Amino acid sequence: MKVWQCVVCGFIYNEAEGLPSEGIAPGTAWADIPADWACPDCGVAKSDFEMVEI
Amino acid sequence: MKPIVVLGSGLAGYTLVRELRKLNHDIPIILVTRDSGDYYSKPTLSNAFAQKKEAASLVLTAAKDIAEQQKFTLLANTEVHAIHREARQLDTAAGAIGYEKLVLAIGADPIRIPLQGDAAGDVLSVNDLSDYTHLRDELGKAKTVAIMGGGLIGCEFANDLALAGYKVTVIDPGPYPIAGLLPEQAGRQLLAPLKNLGVSWHFGTAAQRVDASGAGYTLTLSDQSTVSADIVLSAVGLRPRIQLAKNAGLTVNRGIAVDEQLQSSDHAIFALGDCAEINGQTLPYVLPIMHAARALAKTLAGEDAKVVFPHMPVVVKTPAHPIAVLPVPRDAAGNWKVLAEGQGIRMGFFNPQNEMVGFALTGEYAKERSEMTARCAA
Numbered sequence: 001m002k003v004w005q006c007v008v009c010g011f012i013y014n015e016a017e018g019l020p021s022e023g024i025a026p027g028t029a030w031a032d033i034p035a036d037w038a039c040p041d042c043g044v045a046k047s048d049f050e051m052v053e054i
Numbered sequence: 055m056k057p058i059v060v061l062g063s064g065l066a067g068y069t070l071v072r073e074l075r076k077l078n079h080d081i082p083i084i085l086v087t088r089d090s091g092d093y094y095s096k097p098t099l100s101n102a103f104a105q106k107k108e109a110a111s112l113v114l115t116a117a118k119d120i121a122e123q124q125k126f127t128l129l130a131n132t133e134v135h136a137i138h139r140e141a142r143q144l145d146t147a148a149g150a151i152g153y154e155k156l157v158l159a160i161g162a163d164p165i166r167i168p169l170q171g172d173a174a175g176d177v178l179s180v181n182d183l184s185d186y187t188h189l190r191d192e193l194g195k196a197k198t199v200a201i202m203g204g205g206l207i208g209c210e211f212a213n214d215l216a217l218a219g220y221k222v223t224v225i226d227p228g229p230y231p232i233a234g235l236l237p238e239q240a241g242r243q244l245l246a247p248l249k250n251l252g253v254s255w256h257f258g259t260a261a262q263r264v265d266a267s268g269a270g271y272t273l274t275l276s277d278q279s280t281v282s283a284d285i286v287l288s289a290v291g292l293r294p295r296i297q298l299a300k301n302a303g304l305t306v307n308r309g310i311a312v313d314e315q316l317q318s319s320d321h322a323i324f325a326l327g328d329c330a331e332i333n334g335q336t337l338p339y340v341l342p343i344m345h346a347a348r349a350l351a352k353t354l355a356g357e358d359a360k361v362v363f364p365h366m367p368v369v370v371k372t373p374a375h376p377i378a379v380l381p382v383p384r385d386a387a388g389n390w391k392v393l394a395e396g397q398g399i400r401m402g403f404f405n406p407q408n409e410m411v412g413f414a415l416t417g418e419y420a421k422e423r424s425e426m427t428a429r430c431a432a
Contacts, residue, residue: 007072008065008340009095010114022421036424042097042340043369043423 062159063087066327073351083126091117100210137302162292162328171263196284203290216251240414247375376420382412
């Protein structure tokens with residue numbers, strides 16, 4: 001499975017789960033998350049996430 | 055070609071290397087670090103305990119893997135003794151290392167306030183992964199924790215340890231929590247939610263003595279009251295590591311003095327992260343480090359870049375009552391205003407032109423961080 005991980009704090013975004021607490025519905029593709037979205041744990045930009053396979 | 059040498063393997067050092075490699079694959083890079091060089095996220099040290107995370111599980115990437123991915127030479131567990139600027143050479147435990155450009159990303163030490171008492175030396179502080187390991191070991195035998203310092207890190211630890219079931223007491227000479235960043239009405243929002251988790255607050259007083267008492271400690275405060283605890287944790291702030299730079303004759307103030315190009319008083323030496331003082335400001339937070347690392351990577355790759363800081367809100371990891379703040383300098387002209395109050399508070403800081411230039415969001419408002427940042431004047 002491919003997920004996106006914050007390179008700073010290790011926070012993981014999983015498309016299937018989304019982030020309902022941040023208003024991102026389950027199933028939202030990474031590409032559809034706004035560019036100005038920031039890591040909910042440490043605040044770094046979307047561009048500081050990297051795709052990882054787990 | 056002499057290498058770029060980076061000292062330090064924290065967020066600053068590694069972000070710089072990663073950004074530099076995006077721009078240039080060929081410049082030789084040597085990274086020297088006095089610890090193992092394994093990469094972990096320092097901000098998680100103050101909220102990892104309640105999640106029952108062991109130190110090893112906080113490591114995101116092993117040092118040798120980063121060195122392989124980013125193509126640099128890693129010198130781990132290596133102390134640097136001196137910088138010889140004329141020769142552009144470092145004197146290290148692994149011998150002499152020449153540099154073309156040197157980047158100091160060596161971080162900061164926890165401030166230790168002077169204490170009396172026979173157990174003053176037992177006070178813990180958590181500034182790196184090995185400190186965290188030590189704290190976890192000590193917590194295994196403990197039930198109560200006294201935290202000296204009610205700032206951002208002190209409050210994060212208080213929340214984390216209270217959540218894990220410890221009886222926590224916070225002692226701070228200031229008037230309310232996180233007084234260095236938050237206006238009073240916002241800081242006070244944290245009092246009740248943490249109290250409900252079992253945290254006792256002692257403001258307006260400071261620990262003066264720590265004495266052994268049974269298996270634990272007795273703290274004597276400046277108001278003559280006493281607090282008992284099995285562990286005493288100090289979280290009163292950070293002091294940039296400047297000694298190496300100072301010994302080399304570089305200009306230092308509170309931190310290693312650099313300009314908006316992160317350049318020190320020696321044009322071949324740069325400083326970044328918690329050790330640096332950029333145009334008079336120390337900014338020991340994640341976002342300023344990321345921005346500064348990116349700008350410095352450009353400069354080292356050959357295009358002169360100045361660091362420009364956008365609005366950079368600071369997130370306080372207190373899940374009992376989350377907080378996001380865009381702090382304003384202590385001497386900023388203007389006023390804090392309450393914009394909304396419910397399960398928490400939304401406050402804005404307005405300059406004399408009535409433009410919002412800072413904010414404090416707590417509780418239900420903390421999630422408005424992005425919108426509020428966008429609303430702030432440039």
